[in-house]
Amino acid sequence: MTDQEAMQSYAAGQPVPAVAPDDIKRFREVGKRLVPEKPAQGSIGIDIRLFAEACTPGANIPAVAFRNYPISILLHLELLNPWRRGDDLDDAVYRVAADFPLAGIERFDPSEFLTRLRQPQ
Numbered sequence: 001m002t003d004q005e006a007m008q009s010y011a012a013g014q015p016v017p018a019v020a021p022d023d024i025k026r027f028r029e030v031g032k033r034l035v036p037e038k039p040a041q042g043s044i045g046i047d048i049r050l051f052a053e054a055c056t057p058g059a060n061i062p063a064v065a066f067r068n069y070p071i072s073i074l075l076h077l078e079l080l081n082p083w084r085r086g087d088d089l090d091d092a093v094y095r096v097a098a099d100f101p102l103a104g105i106e107r108f109d110p111s112e113f114l115t116r117l118r119q120p121q
């Protein structure tokens with residue numbers, strides 16, 4: 001399955017496999033360097049290999065990318081503010097995002113994610 005096909009299957013509701021928390025963190029760091037916080041209108045193309053190089057060898061990059069979506073949504077809604085550490089996030093956010101049950105972004109329940117985030121690790 002290609003990366004594009006994997007992303008489409010995750011978007012269609014296929015369960016997203018768990019990934020390493022550090023891979024999500026590295027993925028976000030690469031994204032911050034490549035894409036300005038307030039991008040100009042239009043689109044940009046980014047080669048997925050840039051993300052793969054930052055992650056652990058053999059990482060499932062489509063799964064890592066898809067697991068980044070809930071973080072982006074919660075940041076946009078300012079629901080992760082208690083876990084912000086300057087420009088970064090507490091490691092607990094990445095740990096929860098790494099294996100939180102996720103099958104299609106429309107089924108993502110922010111309150112379930114936050115409940116799990118608040119549980120002691």
